[in-house]
Amino acid sequence: MEAKKEHGLFKKCERLLVLCIFMYIVFIVRSYLSIVHVILNRMVGYNKTEVLPYEVGNVSLIQRSGLPNYDLFLPSDAEHPSARFYSTWNVNASTLPSKKSSDRKKVIIWNPTSRWPTPNAIPCLSLPQCEFVKKKRRTIKTEDADAIIFRGIHGIPRKYRRSWFPKTRPDHQIWVYFAFECPHLTRGIDLISYAGVFNWTMTYRNDSDILAPWGHITQVYKALAENPPTPNKDYAKEKNKLVIWYVTDCYQYLSRTKYATELVQHIKVDVFGACGDVKGSCPKGDRECLKEHVRQYKFYLAFENFRCIEYITEKFWHNSLDYDIVPVVFGASKGHYERFTPPNSFIHVDDFESPEALAKYLNYLDQNDDKYNEYFAWKTKPPKNLPELFESRFCDVCKKLLRASPTERKVYTDLDRWWRGENYEYCEPIVWDGRLKGKNNAVRFP
């Protein structure tokens, strides 16, 4: 009797053990599969055989002034040019469900990563009317959210799949497409398949529903008001070096790489980062070190990886403006820089017929301190009509939700064209030949 009982118990344990081993195997296989998935996603767009809209087969097709002039991109008349990429309508107010008891808005940040959003980006402390919730997908009730923010670069499937998204989608709920980077970096996502999915956009571009720029002129002047610069300061005096460039991506087919290759033949450029003097570089993310390093120089090459309309990144806003150095910019058109940045705060490469002419001008400024200091005059003269203070992109989501009428509806019927341009013209085309940061295609600046 006892033995039989024991035997039964043993059987039970055995079954449990087999089940455990089986579950363990499933778990291991699943994690391998997800690693493969991540790798595949990383590779998106780097595959030579994949035909993507930006691909051009011939390097010589890329021209330095390949960007059209987009200064008239957003005319001020009533007919908004992007309107053909979305639809708006109103629903009959009497058909809406009766109001919730609280006016507080709930915003879900869908599928966050360890690096996004950065901890100090949320919550939006100045606006207690909004609650932000970070959630891994499918582990949360979403029906009561007013908006859900989706990360549009590595955070959504390559092709739209209803099953990947929240199970229910109430009509009042706003799905936000958030892209921090430019269209070249979303090229692996088939945005055509996302037609009719997202209600709002949140990007660095000024015609987004929510502006999420890398920097903002009002923030710059606000910081200066708190920490005013000495009037008539001689910025040239404290500098003993000429041109600095921090660069980690020197893929040979980027137009900035071609430009810089020529520039360094005419002026001494100290190159730091993966493509230059690695040993002398500041550790990644060490802003104090960077500040001390950069300040010794007169000019900073704020060259964007990609030339896309309105795409002006931290290279301009932080590495240059914050560190009392004159940025030499390469990226969006001059008109765009002028529209978004402090007056006379930069030197644009398009003003020069060649890198050699630019080098000559930099040497001229090096010899002429008064002229050089003119590039800092903006610091003590804020423009009269500064745009409304931009606080943070998450606060702006909250503000827009609070302002929105409950009957308004909007959806992007052609997100792809809105984002990349009707004929893919919002970014300069680029040759994709192997991996961008791969060593084979990198140029080194000794």
Ligand SMILES: *[C@@H]1O[C@H](CO)[C@@H](O)[C@H](O)[C@H]1NC(C)=O
């Ligand atoms: C690029 O195109 C030009 C003109 O069509 C041609 O002469 C050249 O050989 C091409 N280069 C490559 C690498 O295909």
Ligand SMILES: *[C@@H]1O[C@H](CO)[C@@H](O)[C@H](O)[C@H]1NC(C)=O
């Ligand atoms: C809205 O719906 C109500 C009830 O169905 C109807 O009586 C009213 O005429 C509708 N209003 C409009 C503007 O369509």
Ligand SMILES: *[C@@H]1O[C@H](CO)[C@@H](O)[C@H](O)[C@H]1NC(C)=O
């Ligand atoms: C950005 O867009 C807003 C709203 O459409 C407009 O009022 C503003 O002038 C634009 N800003 C710039 C710098 O173009």
Ligand SMILES: *[C@@H]1O[C@H](CO)[C@@H](O)[C@H](O)[C@H]1NC(C)=O
């Ligand atoms: C958001 O888009 C969906 C899908 O097209 C639509 O059904 C819904 O009414 C939109 N909601 C809002 C608030 O615009």
